[in-house]
Protein backbone atom coordinates (compact mmCIF):
# COMPACT_ATOMS: atom_id res chain seq x y z
CA UNK A 1 0.00 0.00 0.00
CA UNK A 2 1.31 3.44 -0.87
CA UNK A 3 1.44 6.21 1.67
CA UNK A 4 -1.12 9.00 1.50
CA UNK A 5 0.36 12.21 0.14
CA UNK A 6 -1.38 15.20 1.69
CA UNK A 7 -0.83 18.84 0.61
CA UNK A 8 1.14 20.32 -2.20
CA UNK A 9 4.25 20.00 -0.06
CA UNK A 10 5.83 16.81 1.25
CA UNK A 11 6.90 17.38 4.84
CA UNK A 12 9.67 15.06 5.96
CA UNK A 13 10.31 15.33 9.69
CA UNK A 14 13.47 13.51 10.79
CA UNK A 15 14.17 12.42 14.31
CA UNK A 16 17.83 11.43 14.05
CA UNK A 17 17.78 8.85 11.22
CA UNK A 18 14.09 8.03 11.60
CA UNK A 19 11.15 9.52 9.71
CA UNK A 20 8.03 10.72 11.50
CA UNK A 21 4.83 9.03 10.26
CA UNK A 22 1.31 8.52 11.51
CA UNK A 23 -0.70 5.30 11.37
CA UNK A 24 0.17 3.11 8.38
CA UNK A 25 2.73 5.49 6.96
CA UNK A 26 1.14 8.91 6.47
CA UNK A 27 3.28 12.00 6.28
CA UNK A 28 2.05 15.07 8.20
CA UNK A 29 -0.08 17.70 6.47
CA UNK A 30 0.67 21.36 7.15
CA UNK A 31 -1.66 21.68 10.16
CA UNK A 32 -0.27 18.58 11.81
CA UNK A 33 3.21 19.74 11.06
CA UNK A 34 2.71 23.06 12.91
CA UNK A 35 1.48 21.24 15.99
CA UNK A 36 4.36 18.75 15.83
CA UNK A 37 7.03 21.41 15.42
CA UNK A 38 5.56 23.57 18.19
CA UNK A 39 5.80 20.55 20.48
CA UNK A 40 9.34 19.86 19.33
CA UNK A 41 10.55 23.23 20.64
CA UNK A 42 13.50 24.68 18.77
CA UNK A 43 13.08 22.56 15.64
CA UNK A 44 15.68 23.47 13.10
CA UNK A 45 13.87 24.13 9.87
CA UNK A 46 16.12 23.35 6.94
CA UNK A 47 15.07 25.24 3.86
CA UNK A 48 14.63 23.48 0.51
CA UNK A 49 17.35 25.76 -0.92
CA UNK A 50 19.89 24.13 1.37
CA UNK A 51 18.82 20.64 0.43
CA UNK A 52 17.82 21.16 -3.21
CA UNK A 53 15.48 18.22 -3.47
CA UNK A 54 13.52 17.48 -6.64
CA UNK A 55 9.74 17.83 -6.66
CA UNK A 56 7.58 14.75 -6.59
CA UNK A 57 4.36 14.79 -8.68
CA UNK A 58 4.40 18.59 -8.50
CA UNK A 59 4.92 18.61 -4.72
CA UNK A 60 7.81 20.46 -3.17
CA UNK A 61 9.75 18.74 -0.43
CA UNK A 62 10.59 20.28 2.92
CA UNK A 63 12.85 18.66 5.46
CA UNK A 64 12.80 19.21 9.23
CA UNK A 65 15.48 18.10 11.62
CA UNK A 66 14.06 17.60 15.10
CA UNK A 67 16.44 17.80 18.07
CA UNK A 68 17.73 14.61 19.64
CA UNK A 69 15.78 13.17 22.55
CA UNK A 70 12.41 14.44 21.33
CA UNK A 71 9.43 12.12 21.81
CA UNK A 72 6.81 12.07 19.03
CA UNK A 73 3.24 13.10 20.02
CA UNK A 74 0.52 10.46 20.45
CA UNK A 75 -0.34 8.66 17.23
CA UNK A 76 3.01 9.43 15.62
CA UNK A 77 6.05 7.21 15.39
CA UNK A 78 9.59 7.78 14.18
CA UNK A 79 10.48 4.84 11.95
CA UNK A 80 13.65 3.78 10.23
CA UNK A 81 13.73 4.12 6.47
CA UNK A 82 14.35 0.39 6.11
CA UNK A 83 11.13 -0.40 8.01
CA UNK A 84 9.12 1.81 5.63
CA UNK A 85 10.13 0.22 2.33
CA UNK A 86 6.84 -1.65 1.94
CA UNK A 87 4.74 1.45 2.67
CA UNK A 88 6.07 3.75 -0.04
CA UNK A 89 6.29 3.55 -3.80
CA UNK A 90 9.76 3.05 -5.27
CA UNK A 91 9.82 6.73 -6.36
CA UNK A 92 8.82 8.07 -2.96
CA UNK A 93 11.23 5.74 -1.18
CA UNK A 94 14.06 6.96 -3.39
CA UNK A 95 13.16 10.62 -2.81
CA UNK A 96 12.94 10.14 0.96
CA UNK A 97 16.26 8.27 0.82
CA UNK A 98 17.80 11.20 -1.03
CA UNK A 99 16.47 13.61 1.62
CA UNK A 100 17.96 11.47 4.37
CA UNK A 101 21.29 11.26 2.58
CA UNK A 102 21.49 15.02 2.09
CA UNK A 103 20.37 15.74 5.64
CA UNK A 104 23.11 13.44 6.92
CA UNK A 105 25.59 15.37 4.78
CA UNK A 106 24.41 18.74 6.20
CA UNK A 107 24.57 17.47 9.76
CA UNK A 108 28.14 16.27 9.32
CA UNK A 109 29.43 19.32 7.39
CA UNK A 110 28.52 22.19 9.70
CA UNK A 111 32.20 23.01 10.06
CA UNK A 112 35.08 23.05 7.61
CA UNK A 113 37.17 19.91 8.01
CA UNK A 114 40.22 21.83 6.74
CA UNK A 115 40.20 24.86 9.07
CA UNK A 116 37.30 24.35 11.51
CA UNK A 117 35.34 27.47 10.49
CA UNK A 118 31.50 27.19 10.30
CA UNK A 119 30.38 26.43 6.72
CA UNK A 120 27.59 27.97 4.62
CA UNK A 121 25.47 26.57 1.79
CA UNK A 122 27.11 27.50 -1.52
CA UNK A 123 25.03 29.80 -3.73
CA UNK A 124 25.48 27.81 -6.95
CA UNK A 125 27.07 24.46 -6.24
CA UNK A 126 25.44 21.72 -4.24
CA UNK A 127 28.10 22.10 -1.60
CA UNK A 128 28.85 23.52 1.81
CA UNK A 129 31.45 26.25 1.46
CA UNK A 130 33.97 27.54 3.97
CA UNK A 131 33.92 31.38 3.95
CA UNK A 132 37.34 31.44 5.65
CA UNK A 133 39.57 29.15 3.56
CA UNK A 134 37.31 28.66 0.51
CA UNK A 135 37.17 24.87 0.74
CA UNK A 136 34.05 23.32 -0.82
CA UNK A 137 32.55 20.27 0.86
CA UNK A 138 30.45 18.17 -1.51
CA UNK A 139 28.01 15.45 -0.43
CA UNK A 140 29.75 12.19 0.33
CA UNK A 141 29.00 9.15 -1.77
CA UNK A 142 30.58 5.83 -0.84
CA UNK A 143 30.57 3.35 -3.75
CA UNK A 144 30.05 -0.28 -2.84
CA UNK A 145 29.99 -3.36 -5.02
CA UNK A 146 27.17 -5.86 -4.55
CA UNK A 147 27.49 -9.27 -6.16
CA UNK A 148 25.32 -12.24 -7.02
CA UNK A 149 27.71 -15.20 -7.37
CA UNK A 150 26.25 -18.10 -9.35
CA UNK A 151 27.22 -21.74 -9.94
CA UNK A 152 24.88 -23.45 -12.39
CA UNK A 153 21.38 -23.05 -10.96
CA UNK A 154 22.75 -22.13 -7.51
CA UNK A 155 23.40 -18.69 -6.07
CA UNK A 156 25.69 -17.80 -3.20
CA UNK A 157 24.00 -15.78 -0.45
CA UNK A 158 25.34 -14.80 2.94
CA UNK A 159 24.37 -13.35 6.29
CA UNK A 160 25.91 -10.30 7.88
CA UNK A 161 25.76 -10.29 11.71
CA UNK A 162 23.43 -7.26 11.71
CA UNK A 163 20.83 -8.73 9.30
CA UNK A 164 17.33 -9.54 10.59
CA UNK A 165 16.95 -13.16 11.66
CA UNK A 166 16.85 -15.65 8.78
CA UNK A 167 17.80 -13.13 6.10
CA UNK A 168 20.44 -13.94 3.49
CA UNK A 169 21.51 -11.59 0.72
CA UNK A 170 24.03 -11.01 -2.02
CA UNK A 171 27.56 -10.18 -0.87
CA UNK A 172 28.74 -6.58 -0.78
CA UNK A 173 31.68 -4.42 0.15
CA UNK A 174 32.94 -0.86 -0.07
CA UNK A 175 35.38 0.28 -2.72
CA UNK A 176 38.77 1.19 -1.25
CA UNK A 177 41.02 3.98 -2.56
CA UNK A 178 42.90 2.94 -5.69
CA UNK A 179 40.59 0.03 -6.54
CA UNK A 180 38.55 -0.59 -9.65
CA UNK A 181 35.05 -2.00 -9.08
CA UNK A 182 36.26 -5.34 -10.44
CA UNK A 183 39.15 -5.43 -7.97
CA UNK A 184 36.82 -4.61 -5.08
CA UNK A 185 34.49 -7.39 -6.15
CA UNK A 186 37.19 -10.07 -6.34
CA UNK A 187 38.79 -8.96 -3.06
CA UNK A 188 35.51 -8.82 -1.12
CA UNK A 189 34.34 -12.23 -2.31
CA UNK A 190 37.72 -13.75 -1.50
CA UNK A 191 37.86 -12.13 1.96
CA UNK A 192 34.26 -12.76 2.98
CA UNK A 193 33.61 -16.27 1.67
CA UNK A 194 36.94 -17.55 0.29
CA UNK A 195 35.88 -18.16 -3.30
CA UNK A 196 37.21 -16.98 -6.67
CA UNK A 197 34.94 -15.61 -9.40
CA UNK A 198 35.06 -14.73 -13.09
CA UNK A 199 32.71 -13.60 -15.88
CA UNK A 200 31.74 -10.36 -14.12
CA UNK A 201 28.62 -8.75 -15.57
CA UNK A 202 27.23 -5.34 -14.62
CA UNK A 203 23.57 -5.49 -13.46
CA UNK A 204 22.74 -1.89 -12.57
CA UNK A 205 23.16 0.46 -9.63
CA UNK A 206 21.13 1.96 -6.80
CA UNK A 207 21.61 4.90 -4.44
CA UNK A 208 21.59 3.39 -0.96
CA UNK A 209 20.89 6.04 1.68
CA UNK A 210 22.23 4.15 4.74
CA UNK A 211 23.64 6.72 4.98
CA UNK A 212 25.37 7.57 1.67
CA UNK A 213 26.30 4.60 -0.51
CA UNK A 214 25.95 3.88 -4.18
CA UNK A 215 25.46 0.16 -4.72
CA UNK A 216 26.93 -1.10 -8.00
CA UNK A 217 25.48 -4.50 -8.86
CA UNK A 218 27.28 -7.34 -10.64
CA UNK A 219 26.67 -10.96 -11.35
CA UNK A 220 29.78 -13.17 -11.25
CA UNK A 221 30.39 -16.85 -11.87
CA UNK A 222 32.00 -19.09 -9.29
CA UNK A 223 35.46 -20.11 -10.50
CA UNK A 224 36.84 -22.07 -7.57
CA UNK A 225 37.16 -22.46 -3.82
CA UNK A 226 34.94 -23.83 -1.05
CA UNK A 227 32.72 -21.41 0.86
CA UNK A 228 34.46 -20.43 4.09
CA UNK A 229 33.05 -17.35 5.85
CA UNK A 230 35.29 -14.80 7.54
CA UNK A 231 33.04 -14.79 10.64
CA UNK A 232 33.01 -10.99 10.83
CA UNK A 233 31.47 -9.40 7.74
CA UNK A 234 29.72 -12.65 6.85
CA UNK A 235 28.77 -15.16 9.57
CA UNK A 236 26.97 -17.72 7.41
CA UNK A 237 26.83 -18.35 3.66
CA UNK A 238 25.69 -21.07 1.31
CA UNK A 239 24.42 -22.06 -2.10
CA UNK A 240 20.69 -21.63 -2.67
CA UNK A 241 18.38 -22.61 -5.51
CA UNK A 242 14.86 -21.78 -6.58
CA UNK A 243 13.64 -24.83 -4.60
CA UNK A 244 15.79 -24.16 -1.58
CA UNK A 245 15.68 -20.50 -0.54
CA UNK A 246 16.63 -18.92 2.81
CA UNK A 247 13.81 -17.98 5.24
CA UNK A 248 14.10 -14.30 4.30
CA UNK A 249 15.38 -12.35 1.32
CA UNK A 250 16.22 -8.61 1.10
CA UNK A 251 13.30 -6.24 0.60
CA UNK A 252 11.84 -5.95 -2.91
CA UNK A 253 13.01 -2.40 -3.70
CA UNK A 254 16.67 -3.31 -3.11
CA UNK A 255 19.06 -4.05 -5.93
CA UNK A 256 20.07 -7.23 -4.07
CA UNK A 257 16.51 -8.53 -4.32
CA UNK A 258 16.19 -7.46 -7.95
CA UNK A 259 19.31 -9.44 -8.84
CA UNK A 260 18.09 -12.48 -6.89
CA UNK A 261 14.63 -12.33 -8.49
CA UNK A 262 16.19 -11.86 -11.93
CA UNK A 263 18.29 -14.99 -11.46
CA UNK A 264 15.34 -17.04 -10.17
CA UNK A 265 13.06 -15.91 -13.00
CA UNK A 266 15.63 -16.78 -15.66
CA UNK A 267 16.01 -20.17 -14.01
CA UNK A 268 12.27 -20.80 -13.81
CA UNK A 269 11.08 -24.15 -15.21
CA UNK A 270 9.84 -23.85 -18.76
CA UNK A 271 12.14 -20.91 -19.56
CA UNK A 272 14.78 -21.25 -22.19
CA UNK A 273 15.58 -24.24 -24.39
CA UNK A 274 14.63 -27.61 -22.99
Ligand SMILES: [Zn+2]
Pocket residue numbers: 112113114115116117130131132133134135
Ligand atom coordinates in the same frame (compact mmCIF):
# COMPACT_ATOMS: atom_id res chain seq x y z
ZN1 LIG B 1 37.90 26.22 5.97
